[in-house]
Amino acid sequence: MMVPVRCFSCGTVVGEHWEAFKARAETHDGDEDPADVLDDLGVDRHCCRRMLIAHQDLVDVVSPYQ
Structure with a gap:
């Protein structure tokens, strides 16, 4: 679904990096x-x-299924 806002293990905010990561790596x-x-x-x-x-x-x- 949507990228999690925080890391499940340590709680660090990772959601803010998703757009930049997606744009550059994919x-x-x-x-x-x-x-x-x-x-x-x-x-x-x-x-x-x-x-x-x-x-x-x-x-x-x-x-579409919602």
Whole structure:
């Protein structure tokens, strides 16, 4: 669904980094390495990095069924 606002493990705010991460790491032309993007954004903890890397944006898929 929507990216969580805070990390499930440590409680650090990770939702503010989602748009920048998505724009830089998931483009189809000249993808940047997700690890480098997260380093630039200042996301250092493994648990927080997991929150952004593993997230699947399903809002558009689920919204027709509401």
